[in-house]
Amino acid sequence: MISVEEAKSIVLNSTQDFGVEEIPFIKSVGRVLKETIVADRDFPPFNRVSMDGIAIDFNEFSSRLSSNRQLDFKIEGIQAAGSKQITLQNPENCIEVMTGAVLPNNANTVIRYEDVTIENGIATINIDLINDKQNVHKKGKDGKIGDVLIEGNTQISAAEIGVLATVGKSIVKVAKQPKVMIVSTGDELVGVNEIPLEHQIRRSNVFTLVSLLEKLNIPSETTHITDDKPILKAKIEGYLQEYDVLLFSGAVSKGKYDFLPEVFDELGVEKLFHKVAQRPGKPFFMDA
Amino acid sequence: MISVEEAKSIVLNSTQDFGVEEIPFIKSVGRVLKETIVADRDFPPFNRVSMDGIAIDFNEFSSRLSSNRQLDFKIEGIQAAGSKQITLQNPENCIEVMTGAVLPNNANTVIRYEDVTIENGIATINIDLINDKQNVHKKGKDGKIGDVLIEGNTQISAAEIGVLATVGKSIVKVAKQPKVMIVSTGDELVGVNEIPLEHQIRRSNVFTLVSLLEKLNIPSETTHITDDKPILKAKIEGYLQEYDVLLFSGAVSKGKYDFLPEVFDELGVEKLFHKVAQRPGKPFFMDA
Structure with a gap:
């Protein structure tokens, strides 16, 4: 079992580059800029x-x-x-x-x-x-033509939007977001629209995760897989091809139906850690 | 001229209620809840x-x-x-x-x-x-059926999303957002896509405003009106009907082409303040 600090450092050392895409500047708030923005003229451009x-x-x-x-x-x-x-x-x-x-x-x-x-x-x-x-x-008082106005890798906020507009950057290069699938497991879970039976509860953690990712401007999808090993394996094999990041809620502890660690192993997923010294959430599992 | 504090208090005392709408809970992050969320069963619902x-x-x-x-x-x-x-x-x-x-x-x-x-x-x-x-x-340890889980007027975050899912609130009542139009004026302004002439600059403030509103989950549109009083008056008359909030960038100072204060007056817009003791931005104008 590793400490929370170790787990955090493993996560931060396993960041991936998902490439660069070009998007309209007005849609770029919260995204990470992947070019250097320079002044296309003096600012002000005249006295x-x-x-x-x-x-x-x-x-x-x-x-x-x-x-x-x-x-x-x-x-x-x-x-x-x-x-x-x-x-x-x-x-x-x-x-x-x-x-x-x-x-x-x-x-x-x-x-x-x-x-x-x-x-x-x-x-x-x-x-x-x-x-x-x-x-x-005075002409050029705020900046000279060619001056760097925004460094690459800056996270774009409303202030940067104004600068991008000023220099005519209607299309801007930003880091691509990963394609994320959030998977819930656990046969006790039913949909938000359903009336749970006595022994059931509604799915909720996946939606909290969607909202947290949304805050980072990362869109995500959700799905639920039943606690059945062959089904889990087949579905996850497909998702590994289709998505950059899979997030799972449940099924990584010691339960009889916690098939995920076995399934990951059989699919050749490299384990970076499993179990973190925290309560709750000890069975936290991370793969590469 | 009034102080920044006075202006702020006038703004805060002029809030309007734009009504209530029902939206899917997963789209409600950042919105203001307009109902009380109660537990539909004990939590946990069983031992x-x-x-x-x-x-x-x-x-x-x-x-x-x-x-x-x-x-x-x-x-x-x-x-x-x-x-x-x-x-x-x-x-x-x-x-x-x-x-x-x-x-x-x-x-x-x-x-x-x-x-x-x-x-x-x-x-x-x-x-x-x-x-x-x-x-x-233990059954009911976290909450009893009928307990208030989220008070009305709470701003919804990822944590509330999990609660809404848990109690089956797939559709949720939230405060309606105002319909906002942001108007730039100033004949020196050209579009972000254009190459400005020596004496021109690109529109930028309106896009910063769009981004700031977006942070509050308030969508907005933008437009530009030329510094021509009859045109300004005709367009603003239409926008006053169509939008809940109009934001203007420019044309409220003492310039020969700063027609907005006159136009507002002629259209019967009630002035709450004009000019605030701040630099820059003294000519700040607010109407009811």
């Missing part, structure tokens, strides 16, 4: 306006401030988010800019609407304290 | 054998032990799991019993195979220290 307001040339602002001139700027145009970059033609003027827009050419600083009064096409700045390049999210 | 071995009458054992007589018991039969309860005819004999079986009539104590030698139909007990009623899981 990005981060406040709604007006864009100006900071030098013009500071020279007027120091010589006590009026802080009014004629509005030359509007730079909307999603529009091609326009150019501030005259540095004495300004351009209205929207959050998410490209900073216009020849402008470098954004003053938010809250600090401006607009009348008759003229924007007057109502504050003195303005920083050069304020409210501009 | 259940919890070790493979032999069942005897403890009085017979102790009287032999005190008078130094042989501890050999003729095997009368086998009580398998899933078989009808049989009866120990002669208290001087024993019955082989399997884990999960009903304890035979007139027997009350189980000795595991490890502590017994069986030869020619006779089981000899090799130990002296045996407790009355050992290795028997």
Whole structure:
């Protein structure tokens, strides 16, 4: 009999690689990424306006401030988010800019609407304290083209989904999940829909296992096999071909109808352990 | 502007009940149970054998032990799991019993195979220290018929799935999930499959939101609406009819094309808050 710790380490040292598959990125939450995700461009990809307001040339602002001139700027145009970059033609003027827009050419600083009064096409700045390049999210500040954004083998969460979308990874390489069959044994078991007789109980452990695997995004099937050695052997022989992982609930202890250890042996299944020093669950059996 | 705490409390005080639906129990992980689950019988439903071995009458054992007589018991039969309860005819004999079986009539104590030698139909007990009623899981020990096993409003996890199966709840009442539409706005956004122009970026926030909702087992759809007030108004009017919850990403700040607050107002949507003292995300807008 081995300890729980030993059993755990045997399990962890017996992991298998089930290969890689490509799936739509939006279905990939909880899966393990099997490629490296790199930035396809700088982020932000342009000097990005981060406040709604007006864009100006900071030098013009500071020279007027120091010589006590009026802080009014004629509005030359509007730079909307999603529009091609326009150019501030005259540095004495300004351009209205929207959050998410490209900073216009020849402008470098954004003053938010809250600090401006607009009348008759003229924007007057109502504050003195303005920083050069304020409210501009500089091109490449969050990442450079080619930067690794997500390492391979990362488990994908909602945050990674946003990154995958940003870099255009609509299809993503992830580790394939094993094909799992969960087998219950025990002639005392009846279906969930059935009314058990006095000496019977309903199947339940297999469904708990399904739910636990579902939490790991591993789909599984369930079946029940009667406590009959030839039937068990024939069915398991087929499942060994068809599935990557077989999980059994029951029939590995010392009972007269606990045929599984014999059946595994006859089918050439390599035993990694049988019996773990834990209560309950001592007869835990693991094969390769 | 309100604090994050105030905003949170407004959100939590604005929860809605979307009704109840019946779904297969195996699909109910993560959902909120909307009925009380009670035991349909005692658990265990019978005096259940919890070790493979032999069942005897403890009085017979102790009287032999005190008078130094042989501890050999003729095997009368086998009580398998899933078989009808049989009866120990002669208290001087024993019955082989399997884990999960009903304890035979007139027997009350189980000795595991490890502590017994069986030869020619006779089981000899090799130990002296045996407790009355050992290795028997007494009927009703874990629960009595009618006991509440899961309270209503419990969030269902793998453990509850096992309980639902045990009591035969193949169909279960759960809280209905809201029908959710997530709307992105912002003319700078292009699809994940597209190659953005210099001044464009890909949609990503909506997909992060989809993934976060998925974690709560809430399915959602996404769409994008162009920054055009009549189009926004027409589409949102339709969505307000069709969906329980609309989530918007963008267009609630002070920009020239941030039409949503106006559109909500014109459509008679009640504003619960707009602007939260947080960075980033100050323009957070919530409606009833």
